[in-house]
Amino acid sequence: MAVELVYFTGRKGGTESYARRLFGALGELPDAGVELVGIAGRELRAAPPSWFPGEIVHLPVAGESRPQWAAAVALAVGPRARALRADLLHCPANFGPVLHVLPTVVTVHDLLPLRHPEWVPGGRAAAVRRLQRRTLAVADRIIADSAATAADIEAVGGRAAADVDVVPLGAPPVSASVSAGVRRPATAGRPFVLAGGNRMPHKNFARLIEAWALIPAGERPLLVVTGSHGADPLVDEVRRHGLAADVDLRGWVDAAELADLYATASAYVFPTLFEGFGLPVLEAMAAGCPVLASDLPVLHEAGGDAMETFDPASAPGIAAAVRRLVANPARQAELRAAGLRRAAELTWRRAAEQTVASYRRAAAARTP
Template identity: 35%
Template sequence: SIGSGHEIVVFTNRETGSLGPRSVQLPVWAVNRPARILHEQFNLPFLLRRERIDVLLNPGFTAPLLVSLPQVTVFHDLQHKRHPEYFRWFDLPFWRFFLWAAAHKSRRLIAVSEATRDDLIRFYRLPAAKIDVVHHGVEQAFFDMPGGREHGGYLLCASTTHPHKNHDRLLAAFARLRAERPAARLVLTGVRGFSAGRVTDLIAGLNLGGSVDLKGWVSREELYELFRGASGFIYPSLFEGFGMPVIEALAAGLPVACSNIEPLRGIAAGTALLFDPEREDSILDALRALHDGRAPSGGRERAAQFTWHGAAGQTIAALELAYRK
């Protein structure tokens, strides 16, 4: 209904499959980044002409560079500029070239947070007027979860096991919490990242096997169950473009403790306990507060401001503006 008056064609990858009569399934897997980029650069332009596309939305950093139609590209972060040490050396040239090229090729950009917008202006020297900030939304399933959890249950951290997610300090702090409060439990879930092996080794080395449950990737329904059963949520990331798990935890009615960094600080807006993610003592204090039921709660009103309906409307507006210019 938001896009009424427009004809929308969705190009999907093989993982997604068909989304109806106005979708075009591409013969590439999204997880195969080299193949996907090659297809985007050399095959997608042909499909855009065939489908008579007037304006193109690129939802993930990169854009076809050999087309003349107006484009809007979504940037989730500029981590490769802020923290290149977290990238493999052979990945960095890709990120540096294609993201810079997409940012300058696109008529308009969407940043998922004010922090990402500021990074685009700083690192790519782009005018602020070219960038629209469109926050992510939150699924209704999180709001439907019962609020008012009793303290004493497990604490939850939902995060890919990448270095910047800061599992090292979290586990070290949790080991100290366990020494004080032997009943404390921690559940970790998320896609296996570059630090997955180290996280497993740390759990064993700190003798946390009986108190830390490393779930890894779980289905969406399993994730909902983990949120329903948790008594608190902790997110110790060193860098974020948006911080989706924090908003989801607030929507679920959980007490939340998260890193005192942007954009998490602005997203939580006083409804979460903030800590210094680079100080183990600060993380420990946050864990104590969550475990003992002393962390803030009542973040659902804040989370309700982040809706996919609103995000869709802002995205359509950005596309219309790009087309008119």
């Protein structure tokens, strides 16, 4: 079975976490009966992934280039998979071939291009929508991270519910120190709240910074925001609100630094306006970090009742929620415990088992 990995560069956040965790777990299933070969771009030639349980072949394209990746996944990956004599293709990053070459499963993390094209950056919105619709039409089966995304696939993507498998994502393993309740002092030198993600509009970081300005200076924790490459567009927002001493735009961090931030933060705040699942919620919970998140149905699928919520459209509401939680260590402890219980309920092993079941349905649908 072939897996599209052209998109994987090591710098794309959630969709790459999905691949690392899912295929790592799939390789550990004792009776999966799946032999994998990855079809990657130039980036993985330079840094072969230890987490992928199979051979890697390469296309002469750069996954870092969105146009090159889109062209490869639309037109080149399917024929290459067929040339490798693969009996199935899994495209794990929202998009897949525009022509049916072999049985194909596509994981759709969200339908942002169709639901909110105004949030797709640059002049790519129309092209991305076309590729998304064609992907949905061609795939034999579609994996959705959540019931909310599955409903979108039916409502705006045009596929029947019977063609979609809902496979919730998993939480990373809980470390022994987190299980033992060990917490370290904040490495920032003062209490801080962590946030992270790309800088697309739906991540709602401008409103989060606005909310920070509403917290009285004497109560205001440091806000550490990770996830940006290069020049951070939030710099101007921080300057406009006079928060240079209170907001640390940390940029892209590696896994070790992120783990340290989770381990020392007073809370993780997730002010998003739209998600396909909300993997950072589970990652924070598994790290023993209390979670404050937008009151969205899809985030309740991920976090259950193990988090505090707020209206993401209200800067005063966000500010009030942060103030309450930062001032209440007992509630922080309750949320840590509840978050660890929730993280234990959603595992990557279960996600891998359900994904293999989807593969089998796709293959069976094409068997004469």
